[in-house]
Amino acid sequence: MADSLLIQLLKNGRHPTGGGTLCLAGDCPNCLAGVDGVAYVRTCQRPADPAADIVPYGGPAALPPLESSGRSRQVDLTTVHCDVVVIGQGPAGRAEAASARAAGQHVETVDSAAGEEAIGIYPGPLVVVRTPAGLRHLRPRGEIIVATGAADVLPVVPGSHLRGLVTARAIPQLANAGIALGRVVAVGDPPDGIAHTRAQGRLVRFDASSSDPTTVGAVVTITDDGAEHSVEADTVSLGLGLVPRDALLRMGRGMNVRGVGDVVAPATAVPAPTAGVVCPCLQVTVDDLASVFDRGFHDLELVKRATLAGTGPCQGVTCMPHVRAWLEARLGQLPPPFTARPLTRSATMAEVAAGAHHAPTLRTPLDAWHRNAGAVMERMGGWWRPWHYGNPDDEYTAVRTAVSLGDVSTLGKMTVAGPDALRLLEHLYPVPIAPLKTGRLRYTFLLDERGYVIDDGLVCRDADDRFYLTFTSGGATHAEAWVRDWADSLGADVRLLNETMSLGAINVTGPLAAQVLTAAGAQGLPPFGCHAHIDVAGVACRVLRLSFTGEVSYELHHPAAETMRLWRALLDAGADLGIRPHGLKALLTLRLEKGYVIVGQDTDFDSTLRRIDAEWAVSRSKSAFVGRDAVHRTNALPRDRRLCGFEMEAPAPLEGAVIHHADGTVAGVVTSSAWSPVLQRSVLLGWLAYDGDRLPDAAFIDGREARRVSLPFYDPEGTRARA
Amino acid sequence: MRAPESIVVARIVATPDALDRAVWPSDTIVCRTAPDEVLLLDYDAAAVRSAVADRHAIIRTDTGWVGVTMAPKEARTWLSRNADWPLPESSPVFLQGLAAGLPVKVWWAADAVRIFTPAPCAADFAERLS
Numbered sequence: 035m036a037d038s039l040l041i042q043l044l045k046n047g048r049h050p051t052g053g054g055t056l057c058l059a060g061d062c063p064n065c066l067a068g069v070d071g072v073a074y075v076r077t078c079q080r081p082a083d084p085a086a087d088i089v090p091y092g093g094p095a096a097l098p099p100l101e102s103s104g105r106s107r108q109v110d111l112t113t114v115h116c117d118v119v120v121i122g123q124g125p126a127g128r129a130e131a132a133s134a135r136a137a138g139q140h141v142e143t144v145d146s147a148a149g150e151e152a153i154g155i156y157p158g159p160l161v162v163v164r165t166p167a168g169l170r171h172l173r174p175r176g177e178i179i180v181a182t183g184a185a186d187v188l189p190v191v192p193g194s195h196l197r198g199l200v201t202a203r204a205i206p207q208l209a210n211a212g213i214a215l216g217r218v219v220a221v222g223d224p225p226d227g228i229a230h231t232r233a234q235g236r237l238v239r240f241d242a243s244s245s246d247p248t249t250v251g252a253v254v255t256i257t258d259d260g261a262e263h264s265v266e267a268d269t270v271s272l273g274l275g276l277v278p279r280d281a282l283l284r285m286g287r288g289m290n291v292r293g294v295g296d297v298v299a300p301a302t303a304v305p306a307p308t309a310g311v312v313c314p315c316l317q318v319t320v321d322d323l324a325s326v327f328d329r330g331f332h333d334l335e336l337v338k339r340a341t342l343a344g345t346g347p348c349q350g351v352t353c354m355p356h357v358r359a360w361l362e363a364r365l366g367q368l369p370p371p372f373t374a375r376p377l378t379r380s381a382t383m384a385e386v387a388a389g390a391h392h393a394p395t396l397r398t399p400l401d402a403w404h405r406n407a408g409a410v411m412e413r414m415g416g417w418w419r420p421w422h423y424g425n426p427d428d429e430y431t432a433v434r435t436a437v438s439l440g441d442v443s444t445l446g447k448m449t450v451a452g453p454d455a456l457r458l459l460e461h462l463y464p465v466p467i468a469p470l471k472t473g474r475l476r477y478t479f480l481l482d483e484r485g486y487v488i489d490d491g492l493v494c495r496d497a498d499d500r501f502y503l504t505f506t507s508g509g510a511t512h513a514e515a516w517v518r519d520w521a522d523s524l525g526a527d528v529r530l531l532n533e534t535m536s537l538g539a540i541n542v543t544g545p546l547a548a549q550v551l552t553a554a555g556a557q558g559l560p561p562f563g564c565h566a567h568i569d570v571a572g573v574a575c576r577v578l579r580l581s582f583t584g585e586v587s588y589e590l591h592h593p594a595a596e597t598m599r600l601w602r603a604l605l606d607a608g609a610d611l612g613i614r615p616h617g618l619k620a621l622l623t624l625r626l627e628k629g630y631v632i633v634g635q636d637t638d639f640d641s642t643l644r645r646i647d648a649e650w651a652v653s654r655s656k657s658a659f660v661g662r663d664a665v666h667r668t669n670a671l672p673r674d675r676r677l678c679g680f681e682m683e684a685p686a687p688l689e690g691a692v693i694h695h696a697d698g699t700v701a702g703v704v705t706s707s708a709w710s711p712v713l714q715r716s717v718l719l720g721w722l723a724y725d726g727d728r729l730p731d732a733a734f735i736d737g738r739e740a741r742r743v744s745l746p747f748y749d750p751e752g753t754r755a756r757a
Numbered sequence: 758m759r760a761p762e763s764i765v766v767a768r769i770v771a772t773p774d775a776l777d778r779a780v781w782p783s784d785t786i787v788c789r790t791a792p793d794e795v796l797l798l799d800y801d802a803a804a805v806r807s808a809v810a811d812r813h814a815i816i817r818t819d820t821g822w823v824g825v826t827m828a829p830k831e832a833r834t835w836l837s838r839n840a841d842w843p844l845p846e847s848s849p850v851f852l853q854g855l856a857a858g859l860p861v862k863v864w865w866a867a868d869a870v871r872i873f874t875p876a877p878c879a880a881d882f883a884e885r886l887s
Contacts, residue, residue: 110838111838112837113837113838113840113841114837115843115844171841173841389838389839389841390858391839391857391858391881391885392858394858394859394877394878394880394881396875396877396878397877397878397879398877399876401880417877449815449817451770451813451814451815452813453813499813500813527813528813529771529772529793529811529813529814529815530770530793531768531794531815531817533817533819535875535876535877536768536817536819536820536821536875537821593818593819593820593821594820594821594876595763595765595820595821595876596820
């Protein structure tokens, strides 16, 4: 068998942690080192590598360095579904695996001899396995069999930090590797095949060598007659007994996990320690145990938390037998082992992140066009969207004075059909839907049961029993779930199809919008408040006529694969009219001038229609809709605050700026703010608290007066959009 | 690994009963994405409409998807590294879920596996295929 990294170090006269009993079985924390930039590597489990960059941890309680960010690496993850997982491939584990395979089951094994280690069992169940090739996620349909054997009991006496201490099971490995052992003294069970002297009596301490204070020089024991005996030693073999290596077994409690072999054998009873370091990972001493016990921490779990014994890299393998024995001596009862939770081994960030992906930011069919056009892209509402194309002022001006295109493919889109389609929508929306004639559309809000605004959008009627809905870009997923939930709750006989990602949408907006569409071949454009199915530039579109910009607007909803062709055709059709695309920056100013709210930006989690000054959007006579009772109840309460329009001189305050009353008290916050090119003043939306029953006419933002004004700021009669 | 390409599917939302009873044209690949929804590949648009006995059914030709076709062995390798759901032991079969953090649908046939996702995820899909 090839040498381990630990053997390599020992041959070179180096001890990874400076001292402490070595087990060479992956249990103790005394061979940990930083290896190739990865902290807490068990060098006894890693093949020798002369080129490895090894950082020994040195003396007691030395904190290892964290993994260098420059050395982060991707870790591959493979998921395997199987019938049975057998962890451990000693005699017991091999027998279980063979038996299961003979029964025709798909068995996955975890073999430490192959460099594999199970580092956690999670509900699912899921067994996380570290291998030299990366992580494996084993998902068994049946049993997880733990055959991890037993670990050696390590000594807790003064001097247990010295070099030259090795478990009896490990000593032959050192000898076989050619490491000079010198005078070997055995404490407890002796090592196989190694010449040694046996120490008599109970272990008391290790004394350092007179020539090297870091290395053991003698073993001191005490016999039943009270006499102390000191035996000179270069290497001490420690056969103090075994404790089940059962962390995974305890971790899998409540799951289909079974232990076999030594992992379920009784542990060796260890004597209560009287002095020395109990937890070498965190240097917890017997005195520390006494200290927390005397302060009232008597439960094993509490002692663990108070001292941190058991929370280090070895996860209690070394210390727990001694802490339990110590508590047994105090309480007269051996406490059960403490809870085991994943992970049993330190993991790198790369391992933790293995197989994880960030949620994608969605891209419209025009994403590449926007980027090629030099757009500054922003993530908004879960989508990449063009913020501007280099000159947002010109984009704004194009909308107000000529014509512009906006990519609104991100809007939520849903078709609702069926005998109960109308009943469902009547229940969802606070305005009557029945009067909406086929071919008409209306803007409306969605409320929750408490009457709070959760989304807004359009309802388009296609037929008596068929509708097309739109939602906000960021709210589309929730809105779909909302509609589906209510359809289920009502037992509505409807068909629901989310078409958000299937359809592109382009907003053609500006005084010359109709000219562009006509030039692109559109015939029979719908009047304001209507929608129609029309071919534009040879693309079948649903054209919706409403406006979010305050100018004439036509939204063209169409198959996503046609978006690029339609976009280019519209740009061509409007080339002589000064057409250009606009980004969100311009759009947000355009809509703000009209006083239109953006749900989620201007609204809060408790915004009612009354608070956002949209009482027109609720029907008082409608007998039932989601949030109706709450709307009627809250409308009867005294007014407390309202979303208002404000005007100021330049500069426009930042969104989020605090709004004050004249007396300096906080009145609210600015939710939207922009300099209005057409009005030549700053326009804002913001929350304003009532002063008694009166809404102040002015407030102060950044120490400057803001005048409260009626909305909209621009074109209050709405003639431009309806033109 | 090849780049994903646009694909055209048919999406049909109808009553579960109507979908259970539908007799699809031969060679049509039928992916039952939900009790009340199917997604069809390699379909004849004209024949599809008459297959569903639900006058309220929503039937759409949907161009908002991208997909790749892989050999089963290649698909098994990619999915075992990017999805935590069980892979099929027989075919043909339809699967769906998250793979590489993306919502994917999988048509697993004996000789080829088609993996597709909504077009707005195309760029991430391409990146995560490699």
